[in-house]
Amino acid sequence: xxxxxxxxxxxxxxxxxxxxxxxxxxxxxxxxxxxxxxxxxxxxxxxxxxxxxxxxxxxxxxxxxxxxxxxxxxxxxxxxxxxxxxxxxxxxxxxxxxxxxxxxxxxxxxxxxxxxxxxxxxxxxxxxxxxxxxxxxxxxxxxxxxxxxxxxxxxxxxxxxxxxxxxxxxxxxxxxxxxxxxxxxxxxxxxxxxxxxxxxxxxxxxxxxxxxxxxxxxxxxxxxxxxxxxxxxxxxxxxxxxxxxxxxxxxxxxxxxxxxxxxxxxxxxxxxxxxxxxxxxxxxxxxxxxxxxxxxxxxxxxxxxxxxxxxxxxxxxxxxxxxxxxxxxxxxxxxxxxxxxxxxxxxxxxxxxxxxxxxxxxxxxxxxxxxxxxxxxxxxxxxxxxxxxxxxxxxxxxxxxxxxxxxxxxxxxxxxxxxxxxxxxxxxxxxxxxxxxxxxxxxxxxxxxxxxxxxxxxx
Amino acid sequence: xxxxxxxxxxxxxxxxxxxxxxxxxxxxxxxxxxxxxxxxxxxxxxxxxxxxxxxxxxxxxxxxxxxxxxxxxxxxxxxxxxxxxxxxxxxxxxxxxxxxxxxxxxxxxxxxxxxxxxxxxxxxxxxxxxxxxxxxxxxxxxxxxxxxxxxxxxxxxxxxxxxxxxxxxxxxxxxxxxxxxxxxxxxxxxxxxxxxxxxxxxxxxxxxxxxxxxxxxxxxxxxxxxxxxxxxxxxxxxxxxxxxxxxxxxxxxxxxxxxxxxxxxxxxxxxxxxxxxxxxxxxxxxxxxxxxxxxxxxxxxxxxxxxxxxxxxxxxxxxxxxxxxxxxxxxxxxxxxxxxxxxxxxxxxxxxxxxxxxxxxxxxxxxxxxxxxxxxxxxxxxxxxxxxxxxxxxxxxxxxxxx
Numbered sequence: 001x002x003x004x005x006x007x008x009x010x011x012x013x014x015x016x017x018x019x020x021x022x023x024x025x026x027x028x029x030x031x032x033x034x035x036x037x038x039x040x041x042x043x044x045x046x047x048x049x050x051x052x053x054x055x056x057x058x059x060x061x062x063x064x065x066x067x068x069x070x071x072x073x074x075x076x077x078x079x080x081x082x083x084x085x086x087x088x089x090x091x092x093x094x095x096x097x098x099x100x101x102x103x104x105x106x107x108x109x110x111x112x113x114x115x116x117x118x119x120x121x122x123x124x125x126x127x128x129x130x131x132x133x134x135x136x137x138x139x140x141x142x143x144x145x146x147x148x149x150x151x152x153x154x155x156x157x158x159x160x161x162x163x164x165x166x167x168x169x170x171x172x173x174x175x176x177x178x179x180x181x182x183x184x185x186x187x188x189x190x191x192x193x194x195x196x197x198x199x200x201x202x203x204x205x206x207x208x209x210x211x212x213x214x215x216x217x218x219x220x221x222x223x224x225x226x227x228x229x230x231x232x233x234x235x236x237x238x239x240x241x242x243x244x245x246x247x248x249x250x251x252x253x254x255x256x257x258x259x260x261x262x263x264x265x266x267x268x269x270x271x272x273x274x275x276x277x278x279x280x281x282x283x284x285x286x287x288x289x290x291x292x293x294x295x296x297x298x299x300x301x302x303x304x305x306x307x308x309x310x311x312x313x314x315x316x317x318x319x320x321x322x323x324x325x326x327x328x329x330x331x332x333x334x335x336x337x338x339x340x341x342x343x344x345x346x347x348x349x350x351x352x353x354x355x356x357x358x359x360x361x362x363x364x365x366x367x368x369x370x371x372x373x374x375x376x377x378x379x380x381x382x383x384x385x386x387x388x389x390x391x392x393x394x395x396x397x398x399x400x401x402x403x404x405x406x407x408x409x410x411x412x413x414x415x416x417x418x419x420x421x422x423x424x425x426x427x428x429x430x431x432x433x434x435x436x437x438x439x440x441x442x443x444x445x446x447x448x449x450x451x452x453x454x455x456x457x458x459x
Numbered sequence: 460x461x462x463x464x465x466x467x468x469x470x471x472x473x474x475x476x477x478x479x480x481x482x483x484x485x486x487x488x489x490x491x492x493x494x495x496x497x498x499x500x501x502x503x504x505x506x507x508x509x510x511x512x513x514x515x516x517x518x519x520x521x522x523x524x525x526x527x528x529x530x531x532x533x534x535x536x537x538x539x540x541x542x543x544x545x546x547x548x549x550x551x552x553x554x555x556x557x558x559x560x561x562x563x564x565x566x567x568x569x570x571x572x573x574x575x576x577x578x579x580x581x582x583x584x585x586x587x588x589x590x591x592x593x594x595x596x597x598x599x600x601x602x603x604x605x606x607x608x609x610x611x612x613x614x615x616x617x618x619x620x621x622x623x624x625x626x627x628x629x630x631x632x633x634x635x636x637x638x639x640x641x642x643x644x645x646x647x648x649x650x651x652x653x654x655x656x657x658x659x660x661x662x663x664x665x666x667x668x669x670x671x672x673x674x675x676x677x678x679x680x681x682x683x684x685x686x687x688x689x690x691x692x693x694x695x696x697x698x699x700x701x702x703x704x705x706x707x708x709x710x711x712x713x714x715x716x717x718x719x720x721x722x723x724x725x726x727x728x729x730x731x732x733x734x735x736x737x738x739x740x741x742x743x744x745x746x747x748x749x750x751x752x753x754x755x756x757x758x759x760x761x762x763x764x765x766x767x768x769x770x771x772x773x774x775x776x777x778x779x780x781x782x783x784x785x786x787x788x789x790x791x792x793x794x795x796x797x798x799x800x801x802x803x804x805x806x807x808x809x810x811x812x813x814x815x816x817x818x819x820x821x822x823x824x825x826x827x828x829x830x831x832x833x834x835x836x837x838x839x840x841x842x843x844x845x846x847x848x849x850x851x852x853x854x855x856x857x858x859x860x861x862x
Contacts, residue, residue, distance in 0.1 A: 083549035084584035137681035
């Protein structure tokens, strides 16, 4: 291959409030104590990762009308914990999901601009929309957005926020004690955004931050999501699949960038992956099977099955066969407030597939759920995992990965100690941070000052 | 632990930009180019902590600073622009150990659900030192930044008119609802809700997680919070109050009010009014602090502070005016005033340094030692939490069923 080696990007996902996170293990620590966040962030920074990532959900999950109690529950406010982590790290990027439905652009823009200042240029924003009235019950605005309006809301929200970020060009403050001029010109930060759902105008009050704008993430694999990412995102957080599927996704998304006048390098593709390491492949697989059983208890299997079936299945035996009844079509009423609900396209067809699989392999409900949900992405020796990661990146199935440990807070330690050095030996992962900002780590240009800024300043 | 002194004096410092005088940024020690860096704020809070102060407050608003009530004022000779106060507090929290952190949150345009979990998280990252000062916004420019509601323009007669009073009362009623939601959400998880019971496979005991079902005129919030009950149970809620409606908010909803008396007599009447409202709200047996706010210019040699203040006023082109009484003098004189003023029923003081870091350092390095010599201020931090420093008990959870 004549091509130079691509440099891999790596990120750490703080373990989430779902059954991927194993809390029953003796090594599992607090999901809310700040020390857990510090531990994972410092591990990621020690390993020279690009960033730490925090997900968000704005209503506790419920199932059958009751708060779901089998998985980890409880997490911090994203902005606040990221700002605190900026104090205990120097270089690590700080990325968080912030919902565009239950926030307003002025407030979110000033929070991200503030976080970027307070971290000296390390902030990133995963822009998502929620659309359910269920979550909306916690907010002034309520929540319902029609499915077709979801990306529209995100697009419009991001456009409004971008106008706010760009409303300061970066040279407004002179702070000249001698002459007494703090500002170069009066009333900086002027904006006027009247489009779609937003009708806002005035003056933004946070000066331009080190990165100009936070790094923008988009999560999701749909056609609309890909287009949104190609138009407006710096990185896309996607689902991991086979090498072939990864390459197809990668090619498709990167191809779309040209339409927006962007080069393929301007959007990084980062699948989220789980991993299990062992001294031998056999040991790793043994550990992986054990973790899967921790992740999917009998009760959890029934709850996960209910999410597809959209029915109360609590009377079923997890060690018995799948229900003979079909899933209930229509709106989900059984499981609310969780992301995976939307992953099932056609519940009746999926149920038929699962039944066929269970029959062919003679699987119980629990075994079937272990088989069909959330299998670990990378299982093997550190050398094998390093090799696979490198292969995915060098053959353009990804630009890097967001690693999802199954244990809080120590779940990344082994990877940092064993896999990262092997990637460094291969010359595909940094041994030191080269720049100070997250845009530097990701090889993204610093967001240029807004076009026409000088003209505007002169007017 | 309670201290032996019957009436410990509580001291806080209000941090804002380069200080409360508009020309403070031009002073020799000022760091105006660093106002938007973490280091600047970390240094100030560390200094306040060295002085054993109860807490710092951090100012905030949702618009550019302005001398006008409804929009930017076109000035280029004063500090404009700021960072989100909650995030500044969070950034500083891991670098400090004892001092309370009380950022300002504007409640008129924000979501109580978000602010509740943000302050709960500040409490987690600071191990129990969080508070929040709730602030209403009647500014038309701030409303336009959100585009969600319009604010009627203030009548020409100003704040005294019946129309303006109704507007203010409405904003503070909403603030009262907001604080109620903050508090319910903080209690929406009982302290022992997380059980991690491997035998039954349950991570939480869902009987100890509570919907809050708040229904108000401006918003309804279902709950529970996504964030567990913070270390203090209830972080400290504060408000600045100048008039009847905010005094009522202080008395009914908060743990601490900042007030701006002109003199001893005024202070006495404010305190009396708040205590009366507090009793009427059925909170007579709860601790509600009332702190007097003072803008301070401090220098050790007599006359130096007055000279400095005159220089600042000249540099600004006008004398500094504002809501709070201005003290100009030596740390010893200020100690005299605080002890005298404390007899009016005020439980502490929030000092607004005229210039930073100068007046802050005068407080921590000279006023505090002077008060210590008089046995009127702590000589070491006696508690690990802000509630502890303020003598507030760990609060019972309103949703917990007593067995």
